[in-house]
Amino acid sequence: MCSPTERLLWARLSAFAGSFDLAAVESVCTDLQLPTGAVVGPLIGLVDKSVVLRLGNRYQLLDTIREYGAEWLVELDEAATVKHRMIAYYRSRLHQFEERFLSSDQAPLHKALLPDHENLRAALEYAHADGELLPMAAAMWPYWLCSGQPAEACHWLDLALARQPEASPERVRALQWASTFAALQGDQATAKRLAGEMREQAGQLGDPRWTALARMCAGQASGFLGECDEAVADLSVALDELHLVGTDLDVALASLRLGRVQALGGRAEAGIAVLSDVTRLVGESSKESYIQGCAYGYMTVAHLAAGDIDAAERTGRRVVELHDLRDGVLNLGVTLDAVAWTAVAQGRHQRAALIFGGVDAPFSLLDQRRALGNPLLTKLHEQALKAAGEALGSGQLERLRRQGARLPREQLVAFALSQNDTPPNVPAQPKSTRTNGLTQRESEAAALIARGMTNREIAEQLVISKRTADAHVEHILAKLGYSFRSQIVASMADERCRDESPAG
Missing domain, CATH: 1.10.10.10 (Winged helix-like DNA-binding domain superfamily/Winged helix DNA-binding domain)
Structure with a gap:
């Protein structure tokens, strides 16, 4: 019942692994044979015939129908061409995201990519098969960073680096983010090794910017290990160099990491000063979420370490607001833990226990160690849990954590931003799971x-x-x-x- 044009579009749509919108269809599925201006008619025809499902302003093929279309695409000898267009389309969107990362566009651009998560993975698989994985994986860093997906980032970057070992600007860029995500995953030995490899290849290229960024990555790993003096030395030199040869984003990242090391290394006043510079660099009226969110988050830790509980409460509320602008589960989890530590310091143990419970599941879901394995953050967390348990009793602590775990994300965030100690309408424990049917x-x-x-x-x-x-x-x-x-x-x-x- 399909026209030849509809059959051609069906075959080309099979390149998408998840849902897609019209802009993606026009970029990936059109050419001289099927011009951009002529694609809407056959797309509507496929929807009318129930070949394509319409989901609001997006579309999708069911798996069986997609597999059938993929077989046609191979028979037409178009699979490589369409997949190459798909790689190019998503790389273009990722480059736009990178260019606007240090702006108020960050959260909207991230949210716009979230429905394409499965398509991004498919584009990575296509690029891996075609030998184009390195530039595609290197371009993915803003999406992985904002989404809080260090494990997936490490998987793809490791594959890309292993396949192309020769020094190149693209490979050094991939090493920067491979080291960063290894550090965020708690694997500081790998982060340091990758930073060393990055410094060596940056030296081969003779590029002072990449050399400075390699020093920054080494300092980040040392900082997470608690090696404060070594980290501050590396990051201070890197920051000075990046002021001369780096971009605004480079300077913001280096400043953020220097402030974090100082905040987590017992140098609260120095850390707060550097982190305040970060927020001024971004622009305090900006709705940029990741850099500012991390800066205010580590300010919160520094205020707690310095005993300034009121300041910790103010910055903690600000960081929850910033990280909630985008779907960054890992960052929001670390942030909410800091809000709970502040509540313990205020003697509000019931509030703290509920928030601790709300954060339990994300860390388990992401297979992440609490406090990312950092010595100071781990100490703060253990001390806060112990104090809450002593004040409430172990039974009451666990009961409240179970209540907190049942809070939907939106309600948990609203509770953390409120001045309440008891959340309204805690949902009952479900009697059966969704998959029991x-x-x-x-x-x-x-x-x-x-x-x-x-x-x-x-x-x-x-x-x-x-x-x-x-x-x-x-x-x-x-x-x-x-x-x-x-x-x-x-x-x-x-x-x-x-x-x-x-x-x-």
Whole structure:
């Protein structure tokens, strides 16, 4: 029933792994044979024939239909061309994000990319297959940083670096962010090793900017290890050099890391001064979220260490507001912990326990150590938990943490920003999980989806045909009322966190 043009578009749409909008279709699926101005008609025709699902202002192919279209795309000998256009399209959007990172556009640009998470992963896979992974992975850093996804970043950057070991500006750039994400993941040994490799290759290129950024990465790793003197020395030199040869973003990142080391290394006054410079560099009226959010977050820690509880409460509220502008789970988790530490220092132990519970699940979901393994942050967290337990009793502490764990994110953030000690309308513990309506086979398939497996990998694991695996996945989506595989992943992770965390 499809026209030739509709069949051609169907095949090309199979390159998208998740939902997509019209702008993506026009960039990835059009050429002289199917011009940009002529794509809306066949797209509407595919929606009318239920080949394409319409989801508000976005569209999607079900997995089985997508696989069928992909087979056509190969037969047409267009797979490489369409995938290359998809890589170029998402790299262009990522470069725009990088260029506007230090502005109020940061959070909106990040949110605009979130619905394309599965497509970004697909673009990375296509780039890996075509030998283009290094520039694509290096361009992903602002998305991974704002999303709080250091593990995924390390995975792709490691693949890219291993495939292209020769020194180049693109590789040095990838080393910078590979070192940064390793540090954020708590792997400081790897972060230092990558910073050393970056410095060596920057020297081969004779580029003073990359040499300064390599020194900055080494200082960051030393700072997370608690090696304050070494970190301050490296970061101070790097900052001076970047004032001469770096961009505003380079200077902001180096200043942020120097202020963080000082704040976490017992030099509260110096740290607050440097971090205040960071907020002035960005512009205090700016709605830039990540740099300012981290700066105010480490100011909060410095104020706590200095015993200025009122200042800690003010900066803590500000950082929650900033990180809530975007979906950065990791940053928001660290921030809410600091708000809870402040509440303990104020003697508001019930408030602290509820917030601690609300933060339990994100750290379990991200498989991250509390306080990112930093000695001072870990000490602050353990002291606060101990004080709350002594004031409330261990039983009451755990009961309140379980209540906090049931707060939806929006309600948890609103509670942290309020002056309340008891949140309104704490939801009851659910009696059954969302996946209880699945058959045993569907539950097994859902668990494999949560592990990141494709339908073909699920079929191999369960020893079933690919078409049967496709059917299982579509039944799971229908029963749970979901449109995306990522929603299954989130649902399974939520159940795992509820079962395994202290709040469970």
